[in-house]
Amino acid sequence: MSDELLRSLDQAGVRLTGPRREIAALIAKRNGHFTAADLIADASKRRLGVGRATIFRLLDLLAEQGLVERVDLPDGRHAYVPCEPSHHHHLVCVACGAIAEVEDCGIDAVTAEASRRSGFTIESHRLELFGRCPNCRSAN
Amino acid sequence: MSDELLRSLDQAGVRLTGPRREIAALIAKRNGHFTAADLIADASKRRLGVGRATIFRLLDLLAEQGLVERVDLPDGRHAYVPCEPSHHHHLVCVACGAIAEVEDCGIDAVTAEASRRSGFTIESHRLELFGRCPNCRSAN
DNA sequence: CACACAATGAGACCAAGTATCAATACCCCG
DNA sequence: CGGGGTATTGATACTTGGTCTCATTGTGTG
The missing domain is CATH 1.10.10.10 (Winged helix-like DNA-binding domain superfamily/Winged helix DNA-binding domain)
Known part of the structure; x- marks a missing residue:
């Protein structure tokens, strides 16, 4: 606990x-x-x-x-x-508030691409995903 | 203006x-x-x-x-x-506050992957990138 | 087991934003 | 062009989320 x-x-x-x-x-x-x-x-x-x-x-x-x-x-x-x-991002259920963690899954490619296009050096990022968890999806 | x-x-x-x-x-x-x-x-x-x-x-x-x-x-x-x-994300310079906009560049693949792993349906996301713009990078 | 110092709670304070409401100003219509 | 319904306004009170201060307490190290 x-x-x-x-x-x-x-x-x-x-x-x-x-x-x-x-x-x-x-x-x-x-x-x-x-x-x-x-x-x-x-x-x-x-x-x-x-x-x-x-x-x-x-x-x-x-x-x-x-x-x-x-x-x-x-x-x-x-x-x-x-x-x-560890570094990761969150998936937040907008209905019940449940949370899932997702390991880094391809974000680096995105930041690299953004960096290339803009000329910025990227130091950190924040990614949050909002949706519905399996329970809330079927319950509705 | x-x-x-x-x-x-x-x-x-x-x-x-x-x-x-x-x-x-x-x-x-x-x-x-x-x-x-x-x-x-x-x-x-x-x-x-x-x-x-x-x-x-x-x-x-x-x-x-x-x-x-x-x-x-x-x-x-x-x-x-x-x-x-239009839908896009922001790159924020942590030194001077300059902003660049980046069009969606591969994020969909990330959300799809996260959705597959977690079972969540993803409705929206928020991505913010922080770093240094070309000026501030060279100025330092 | 004492003592230095980290941590506490109470309450004032702050910043960001919202609600209320009477007074004002847009702008549509004739 | 001028009247008037209604959206908008400013002042101000309030709410929410968080920080600061400081005298008092509790921890754990030596």
């Missing part, structure tokens, strides 16, 4: 405090994406005494470790997705 | 008001990306009496027409880019 998050944090040299364990558990319990507001609501619902700031701070830490990533939904909202630290 | 923006708005059936003309001129005068705050600052610097809300409203309208697009910079900030209404 949340063990993996905690283990990675530990390895990164950050302290494993009570609030962090609790927030990690909340994240692990969710599936698919969530917003910071979701976590804040979860935390206050359970009367964990963790502050807003602590939640944002942990999200930053997790993002630095690549254990969580920020995605910008098509409607402009921000969400976070728990994920593997 | 700003004529093209105004013409497109006219065709979309929106009224061509004074404030809209002024904001369109401000947008046309910038090159590369800009934030809403930039426009608001421009407007107040010149003592045009246009309100914050009007600027956001015009940006929304322009975005609907595809004349402007919102990009999320790697540092998390939001910017707007003036652009062609």
Whole structure:
């Protein structure tokens, strides 16, 4: 569950405090994406005494470790997705919020082509795919 | 200059008001990306009496027409880019903010592959490329 | 097991954007 | 060309997502 998050944090040299364990558990319990507001609501619902700031701070830490990533939904909202630290992209189900990760599959060719045409040196990119997961597709 | 923006708005059936003309001129005068705050600052610097809300409203309208697009910079900030209404992606220079547009160049293969692997139906995607434009690359 | 220092929570603050509403200004129609 | 319905406007309050500060607390190292 949340063990993996905690283990990675530990390895990164950050302290494993009570609030962090609790927030990690909340994240692990969710599936698919969530917003910071979701976590804040979860935390206050359970009367964990963790502050807003602590939640944002942990999200930053997790993002630095690549254990969580920020995605910008098509409607402009921000969400976070728990994920593997390796480079990859996300497929987001617009109906239920489920997430799939896809390894790099041909994007390099695209960036190389764009670089050739424009003369830019490309340093990084962001690719997000939005659609419907198998469940939501058949359910509708 | 700003004529093209105004013409497109006219065709979309929106009224061509004074404030809209002024904001369109401000947008046309910038090159590369800009934030809403930039426009608001421009407007107040010149003592045009246009309100914050009007600027956001015009940006929304322009975005609907595809004349402007919102990009999320790697540092998390939001910017707007003036652009062609056809489907395309942006290359953003992280040094000077210059923008290049690239037509679809192989992305479809990537989305098809991702779809095949994940079982998702892909409805839309967002691709942003960050790097250095030819000027900034040589200047450094 | 003490102590330095990282981490916390509370709350003020900030930036970006939205909602409300009375006043204004387009522009269509005659 | 002038009137008037209606889209648009500016001011301002509000919301949401996130950061800063700072006095207090908790961790884990030595």
